[in-house]
Amino acid sequence: MCSLLINLTRFGDLIQTQPVLSGLAARKQALDLVCLQSFSSAAELLRDVDHIWPLEGDQLLQDLDRNWLGSLSGIWNWSKQVAEGRGVPDHHEQDQAIYNVTPSMSARLMARLVSLQGGQAAGMPPPQVHGFSMDDLGFGASDTPWAMFLLASSDNRAASPFNLSDVLWKAAGLGDAPRPLGVRRPGSEGLKDARELMQQKSPTAKGFVAMQLGASNDTRRWPVASFARLGQALWREHELMPVLVGGKSETHLGRRFQDSGAPCINLMGQTSLKELAAVLAQVECLVSNDTGTMHLAAGLGTPMAALFLATAQPWDTGPYLPGAICVEPDMACHPCGFDHSCPQKEACRKAITPELIQSLVVGRILGQDKASKGKTAPGARIWETCWDSHHFHDLRSLSGHEITDRTQWLRVQRRLYSQFLDQRGLDDIEGDTDQWRPELSRESRSSALETLGQANKVLDLLKEQAVLLTANPAAPIKNVFLASWRRVGEIFSASPLFSALDLMWNAQSQESGRDMASISQHIANYSSLVSAWSGLLK
Template sequence: MNIVLQNLTRFGDLLQSQPTLAELTDDGHVVALACLENFAGAAALLPEAAAIFPLPGGRLLAGVAGDWHQALVAVTDYVDGVAAGFAPESVVNLTAALSSRLLARRFCGDAVRGFSLDSFGFRYESTPWAAFLEASSARRGLSPFNVVDLFRKSAGVGRGRGRFHLRRPAPSEAAAAGALLAAGTDATASCYVGFQLGASAAARQWPVGYFARVADRLWESLGAVAVLVGSGGEKQLAAEFRQASRAPCVDLVGATDLPRLAAVTSGLRLLITNDTGTLHLAAGLGVPSIAVFLATAQPFDTGPYLEGCLCLEPDLPCHPCPFGSACPRDHACLNAISAQAAAEAAVAFCRTGRFEPGTYPGARAWLSAFDADGFMDLVSLSGHDAEPRAIWLRHQRHVLRQFLDDVPFTLPAAHPPGLPDAERQTLARILGQSADLLRLIEGQAVLVARNPAMKARFLASYERVGSLWSGSPHLAVLGQLWKRQAQEHVPDLEQLLTGIRRYAACIRAFADRLDA
């Protein structure tokens, strides 16, 4: 089957589509890629893509602002061009935005996996995993799954262990990158360590001075030379780094296109970075990293999809912070993770090839590793796996995976530590209220089928469940999913009851985990 995999988001998200593309190809499909025009260079790094169809997103938006008729013609021309050049029979759409859903349906009608619209124009997700992917994007502190695995499951694949392998640079590119590194400094390097100083927002950007201290330590201890990478918009950060650091460096900020950046990254011993697209480029090329996650960024969902990487997040009770909220602590997380913690970890890794358990001042330290089911997971190196947030993420990881796969609920072979008594009692009370409400709703649904006058009571009870969960720091993602179910077209009573009972079983599974 000819499939268009559609991902109309950022550089990093596009790269992280590769495991999904690979599994679709393994299933015997021929897969083309639809992506934004400005990321077509990154799409070329996905080796299984049979064709690449860049969408001129910027021009389309400008057209809508001017003459929407011309924008509509441009979209039609784009779809017709894909149809003529590839003849897609199905679409896998990994972007939840309405515009992307419309485009997916324009390609192939109902034959869409992931995010789409139904025949009535209502939002539609082909799998519960796709609904969870969108719901968890607003509550990322509660998502226990790496986005690569969410992409895989949303597309209807995700069987067994994922693999993330981007196209290796051509020998000529690798040679050019090696020459670029060698010419960038008079110093003799024992190895090169990359530094990505920028981030998508200033609140997610570790201080440049901290990066500089890490580079100084690597040079003094090992003779490792820092390599600065990033876009042209980060040149000021590079200037600040050079002023703050005593060590030699190769400054390539704004000096590489994507193929050359991939070749440079392939030659690094280690990458030290914020949560950026370059982090995922390194992971897909097999280059280990130390990644710093600040503000809304957290490693459980956007961490590197490569075993053996170190993820550092602030050891603060407010992290990760919610989207759309002003920081009440004057962005304390920016300075929470000490440069010493990252420097010692970097030096040790360059010597041994491993990140070891120990003390990481100011940080919760996690090592990336695959779990028994083949999903990317995190293992604590700093003893933070016994904290309430980590414990609850473990509970969610087990229960929600069974819920989203729609399989019978079972208890795991190994249990995480128990939650503190106060938190456990609060959660047990909410779970008990949830179970009572779901029983009430199930009964009211049956009565509505016999007496439509009961509909108002049923809807009020339904809304109460959503409000109860959305207001809970533990069940907010479930609340998002519940509200999405309310927006779906339900053809008959039995399907409605099946959905309600499935949520009731999920609540019982969470309660069983608390009692275990």
């Protein structure tokens, strides 16, 4: 069997598809990967990939601006090249499959074109597209609720309880099974060169701590001054030498670190991705913002303390590595929404102190200071990554934040969404009076139950109207039915606790709109979810 995975995203997101790649490879599938040309070197760090097809995304966008018709021809020809390039004798099998984990319409179009031309090249029906696809009329389509949930939850920071790697795994149809960990490790020569380089630059150091100063956005970046204070303390008190890593665009941050007088080995902008991997594999630990470097280090098994500021949160983009330490500010507004204008002058960036990170690095990660191992600090939520009984990435609170409304609500969503998106029955949740119950405040519980009660009434009404509409599809009944349908989405969208369900409800409505039987089943599914949710909260 041969599969093609399309991932046209950035460095960190590309690294986070490693479990999916390994999961598909475990099925004895030959596996090709389509990625952006600018991240093809990152793709070379991934295991279980037989061939990489780099796409010149920048050139494609320029062509679209100059001549969109000619650009479409270019996309067609490139897709044909991929399809035919995969059409070697071993790939002439009817069980070929395409997995697209990029929701953009351009990626959906590419997946469809490769599928059509792949079938044509092999003289067989087009291979099925899993994940994000496109229907015959050019509209977006998905073959699994997990793909729809990824879209719905990405814009709602309160409704994103699963790690991205887990959602991609489920969207690929890989089921409940342990997720293989680990990217391709650097060769022995590369590891040796990295260690010798650091030892030559700091021969008296007892160890090395990598630091990633940059982030995708300045609002998500811990201040350089905080990194510098941490670096000074690690060297002064423990003889641990900071090693600065990052790209050429971040070198100004390294200069600011050095200008502070803090000791360091500055490798920013001086390493290829393979050399960066070797450095990360040879340091004692990493301190990083939520970055591609963090995900690469997790894939290499490097211990770390990761900071999640502004829109970043460890629940959905935390390191896919057990035992990693994640720190975020303990502020009511965190994590904030995308395109959010901060009224608090980015106070979250200074809420986490260098002293706290030092205690976590030295005490909990390196185990050198037993007195500081259990240290916490006001203003911070501290988590340790782990796996739950269903093989999902999970977080264990080290700072007493498990019994908070935010954490408990995330637990509720994990419990319900995992079964709902797997399209398993929810009767066991609704009828089980002895199961786990969330410890929510009275205010949060009442607010959630009120929304669920409203939705339940309208869903019951929709069931009755669907019966009438099936028997008599007259225009007045259709109009009443559509008004009730829109009302369900409005109820969900009005509550921050359920706004992701609004997007899910509408997206799945398009998928189920083929006939009244499918529509009725869609209503019944959401009615069951709402009932189970209410039962869990009562």
